Amino acid sequence: MDNRSEVREFLSSRRAKLVPRDVGLPDVGQRRVPGLRRGEVAALAGVSVEYYSKLERGALGGVSTSVLDAIARALRLDDAERSHLFNLARAADGTTSMLRPRRRSRSWAPRPSLTWVLDGITGGPALVRNGRMDLLATNPLGRAMHASLYERSPGQVPNFARYTFLDEDSHRFYPDWDTAADTAVAILRTEAGRDPHDALMHDLVGELATRSTDFRRRWSSHDVRLHGAGTKMFHHTAVGDLELAYESLDMVSDPGLTLTLYAAEPASPSAHALALLGSLAATTGHVESGAHQG
Incomplete structure (x- = not known):
């Protein structure tokens, strides 16, 4: 599966689920699409709009744990969603195969x-x-x-x-x-x-x-x-x-x-x-x- 599209669609879908009152922000101006604006998420996470926009386009490779945590908090991710975000970041880094235990094949049989x-x-x-x-x-x-x-x-x-x-x-x-x-x-x-x-x-x-x-x-x-x-x-x-x-x-x-x-x-x-x-x-x-x- 295309990791960049997965990242893009996951982050944008989480952003679309929130409204300003969910995160204590005023609802200012007309919104073309549902959910928070990228700039609002960036402000909540303490990063620039340009940087967050880059991440939401799928460029999670090399992102620090602290930034991922900040984005997870800004988007109000639950435990499963936060874990998913970190898994997507590992995949973007190319480290998934090293961090994940070896998988069982389709021929697995119970001991x-x-x-x-x-x-x-x-x-x-x-x-x-x-x-x-x-x-x-x-x-x-x-x-x-x-x-x-x-x-x-x-x-x-x-x-x-x-x-x-x-x-x-x-x-x-x-x-x-x-x-x-x-x-x-x-x-x-x-x-x-x-x-x-x-x-x-x-x-x-x-x-x-x-x-x-x-x-x-x-x-x-x-x-x-x-x-x-x-x-x-x-x-x-x-x-x-x-x-x-x-x-x-x-x-x-x-x-x-x-x-x-x-x-x-x-x-x-x-x-x-x-x-x-x-x-x-x-x-x-x-x-x-x-x-x-x-």
């Missing part, structure tokens, strides 16, 4: 010890994915929960983004589809900033942008996000609605991969549905023993 750990998680679904949102491994309950995604995947490795934007079944699986779609794009955008030379990411984004208007619109917003925690809603064909809390963790032993754990509130309808799903998976033999590689 036996990871398989044992996943199999030991019996109270809720657990899964491993990469930044491109390939579903790489699950515990048995995770496999059962995502049975439709596995069954409908056109390739060996299911991909959450392809499923979300290219398969109508995703609207059934994700009752709050818009939030799921926003999240998927933000994860991909964040990963693209971390590793701008990932050819597989280029291919995935190109495919989705060509085939999905919903994806193109969201991709152009340049929203990013970090792994975190929260609650998601799912609808499973066998057990109905599932409201599950989740925690997502970067895997230090496998750089670039994320472990996500799901759990239902004890004694809730979702907990009973999750227990039923586990029983169905065990009795029907739909899910084999062991962590399943996608």
